[in-house]
Amino acid sequence: MKSWWFTEDCYPYLPDENSYPSIRVELPNVHCDPQKASELYNRYLDLWCAADELGIGIMVNEHHQTATCMVPAAPIMLGILARQTERARLLILGNPLPNRNQPVRVAEEMAMIDVISKGRLECGFVRSVPYESAAANILPYKGTERLWEAHDLILKAWTTHDGPFNFEGRWYRHRQVNIWPRPWQQPHPPVWITMGSAGTAVPVAEHGYVGAVFLAGYPRIRSIFGGYRNAYLAAHGKPAPFDRLAYLALCYVGENEREAENGANHLMWYMQANKVAEQWRNPPGYYQPPVAAAVMRGVGPGIPVNPTLDQQMARGNVFAGTPDQVYAQIKAFWEYSGGFGHMIIMGQAGFLSDADALKSMQLYTDEVYPRLRELTKKSDPAEVAERSRAMADKESADLGNFGTKFVR
Amino acid sequence: MKLQGIDLDVARMGSGSPLLMLHGVGGPVAGMPFATRLAEKFEIIAPVHPGFAGTRIPDHFDCIDDLVYLYLDLLDLLDLRETLLVGFSMGGWVAAEMASMTTERLSRLALVNSVGVKVGGRDDRDIADLFAVSGKRLAEIMFHDPSMMPGFADMSEEQLETVAANRMALGVYTWDPYMHNPKLPGRLHRVTIPVHFMWGASDGLVSVDYGRGFCAMIPGATMTVIEEAGHAPHMEQPDRFVDALLAFAS
Numbered sequence: 001m002k003s004w005w006f007t008e009d010c011y012p013y014l015p016d017e018n019s020y021p022s023i024r025v026e027l028p029n030v031h032c033d034p035q036k037a038s039e040l041y042n043r044y045l046d047l048w049c050a051a052d053e054l055g056i057g058i059m060v061n062e063h064h065q066t067a068t069c070m071v072p073a074a075p076i077m078l079g080i081l082a083r084q085t086e087r088a089r090l091l092i093l094g095n096p097l098p099n100r101n102q103p104v105r106v107a108e109e110m111a112m113i114d115v116i117s118k119g120r121l122e123c124g125f126v127r128s129v130p131y132e133s134a135a136a137n138i139l140p141y142k143g144t145e146r147l148w149e150a151h152d153l154i155l156k157a158w159t160t161h162d163g164p165f166n167f168e169g170r171w172y173r174h175r176q177v178n179i180w181p182r183p184w185q186q187p188h189p190p191v192w193i194t195m196g197s198a199g200t201a202v203p204v205a206e207h208g209y210v211g212a213v214f215l216a217g218y219p220r221i222r223s224i225f226g227g228y229r230n231a232y233l234a235a236h237g238k239p240a241p242f243d244r245l246a247y248l249a250l251c252y253v254g255e256n257e258r259e260a261e262n263g264a265n266h267l268m269w270y271m272q273a274n275k276v277a278e279q280w281r282n283p284p285g286y287y288q289p290p291v292a293a294a295v296m297r298g299v300g301p302g303i304p305v306n307p308t309l310d311q312q313m314a315r316g317n318v319f320a321g322t323p324d325q326v327y328a329q330i331k332a333f334w335e336y337s338g339g340f341g342h343m344i345i346m347g348q349a350g351f352l353s354d355a356d357a358l359k360s361m362q363l364y365t366d367e368v369y370p371r372l373r374e375l376t377k378k379s380d381p382a383e384v385a386e387r388s389r390a391m392a393d394k395e396s397a398d399l400g401n402f403g404t405k406f407v408r
Numbered sequence: 409m410k411l412q413g414i415d416l417d418v419a420r421m422g423s424g425s426p427l428l429m430l431h432g433v434g435g436p437v438a439g440m441p442f443a444t445r446l447a448e449k450f451e452i453i454a455p456v457h458p459g460f461a462g463t464r465i466p467d468h469f470d471c472i473d474d475l476v477y478l479y480l481d482l483l484d485l486l487d488l489r490e491t492l493l494v495g496f497s498m499g500g501w502v503a504a505e506m507a508s509m510t511t512e513r514l515s516r517l518a519l520v521n522s523v524g525v526k527v528g529g530r531d532d533r534d535i536a537d538l539f540a541v542s543g544k545r546l547a548e549i550m551f552h553d554p555s556m557m558p559g560f561a562d563m564s565e566e567q568l569e570t571v572a573a574n575r576m577a578l579g580v581y582t583w584d585p586y587m588h589n590p591k592l593p594g595r596l597h598r599v600t601i602p603v604h605f606m607w608g609a610s611d612g613l614v615s616v617d618y619g620r621g622f623c624a625m626i627p628g629a630t631m632t633v634i635e636e637a638g639h640a641p642h643m644e645q646p647d648r649f650v651d652a653l654l655a656f657a658s
Contacts (some may be wrong), residue, residue, distance in 0.1 A: 283578025
């Protein structure tokens with residue numbers, strides 16, 4: 001099991017939530033003090049540098065026009081970290097391909113980071129979330145098709161070394177493609193793609209890429225990972241290794257339960273501050289009509305309204321407790337999911353102090369991470385998947401097993 | 409009806425000279441009382457834009473031109489002549505594009521609270537952004553009397569799914585450039601048949617001033633403003649609407 005440390009780089013110093021309709025897309029940037037933003041950027045970069053020193057991977061992402069994430073250009077953050085870190089693999093998860101009109105520019109940026117970091121880039125591609133549509137001025141209709149066409153162009157740009165080639169697809173056209181530099185890693189950096197359903201997992205598995213799932217929890221994880229494993233087996237004739245699947249959750253490790261509860265409650269800012277007006281949650285063509293209709297009724301997918309720590313822990317979206325408890329929670333989820341080889345932890349959000357974020361990062365690295373590595377090392381992917389398939393469906397964790405006092 | 413390999417839904421009613429009716433952002437209107445009155449004088453041909461009202465968006469469709477060529481072919485296929493072309497809202501945009509290409513099969517063009525051009529400067533929001541407003545605000549934008557539009561909570565599952573599908577199709581045809589073609593004003597001089605604009609006075613999507621600006625782009629075009637109506641005067645003031653249209657057509 002490899003672990004990755006992630007923060008969204010939020011700007012938490014906001015007015016009363018009742019004073020604005022949406023934290024995303026339309027929150028006026030009069031509320032953004034550039035001086036505070038600068039301090040935050042530098043604090044977050046320090047935390048990523050600490051992850052490098054502790055031996056955990058680094059993950060960055062981007063969102064636009066939102067206080068939940070101040071990184072509208074993840075390649076810039078990763079470019080800084082490529083220079084400032086020494087060892088960590090650098091995961092960008094990811095480049096929102098359908099919202100970027102020049103895939104060749106993405107290929108260039110990623111090659112540059114790969115070269116500066118001497119081959120430490122792990123390159124993720126994502127379709128992007130619905131709120132990004134207005135900010136990018138891009139219709140999300142056929143976003144998945146656009147993602148894969150942009151992907152094809154980027155892969156060809158990375159792996160063509162004999163001068164310009166021509167690309168005239170349905171969505172992207174570029175007649176003289178010849179990127180400088182070319183990537184350090186040959187034939188190209190590892191590719192990750194996010195998956196939201198068994199169907200979207202299929203092409204990811206067929207390409208043999210790392211399929212990443214964010215916060216799907218107990219209710220959806222098996223169908224998505226199962227879709228990946230089936231497609232991987234069909235395409236490659238062997239079971240998917242653990243390292244082809246990744247799961248992201250919020251995670252706080254404390255020395256004791258009180259400390260863990262406090263830290264995890266701070267992390268919950270990420271979900272609780274996500275007040276988004278209905279129109280930004282549901283741009284035309286992002287969801288198929290039945291799902292879009294559900295969003296209009298207020299019961300669609302995405303982060304639930306008024307999420308609580310207890311509920312999100314039970315769903316497998318938050319792991320929190322002492323090192324023993326966090327290991328037990330992740331292990332139970334891992335077994336239920338059929339196994340995965342990358343644990344991405346969101347370890348900072350809201351007003352969580354740097355000291356507390358660091359403390360959790362250290363405890364995770366020292367006391368949880370080694371056991372997770374051991375878990376995947378001694379397990380056989382096909383057997384774990386088989387055992388998972390035999391388990392009855394569940395919507396939430398068996399909380400009693402964790403002995404976590406604050407999960408009531 | 410099969411056209412361009414597409415199963416095109418076309419409502420047909422009434423008898424008389426042909427009237428090709430192109431619906432707007434809200435979906436088909438041929439079943440409404442105003443259309444029944446028009447059917448006493450005209451043979452109405454009313455296609456459903458693919459993607460609206462439960463129909464499929466063809467895989468290769470992604471802009472307004474796809475509708476423009478579809479309906480030029482429809483005129484040919486049905487061999488319609490001396491046709492009164494009536495376009496509502498987004499359908500008005502399609503109609504204006506068609507007429508700028510050829511008026512060979514047309515006698516007159518009526519544009520009802522039509523989008524399709526930009527009349528202001530680059531910083532002016534000429535056309536309200538329907539994708540940037542809540543359902544409640546949408547009703548206020550579209551109707552003089554917002555209670556004309558039921559709230560999402562009052563709709564059946566099936567109705568809401570149709571609304572969601574219509575909205576997706578609307579996005580496909582109008583997203584960018586939003587609800588207009590920057591080239592269209594430079595082509596409107598080619599429209600040499602009589603053109604009449606009809607406009608609900610309290611439209612929040614495209615104002616009466618927008619309508620006047622659009623009207624001024626077509627030589628000789630005239631305009632009727634219909635009071636106590638929003639973006640859909642044919643729904644809110646069906647009698648005044650039909651009277652005005654019949655006056656223009658005769």
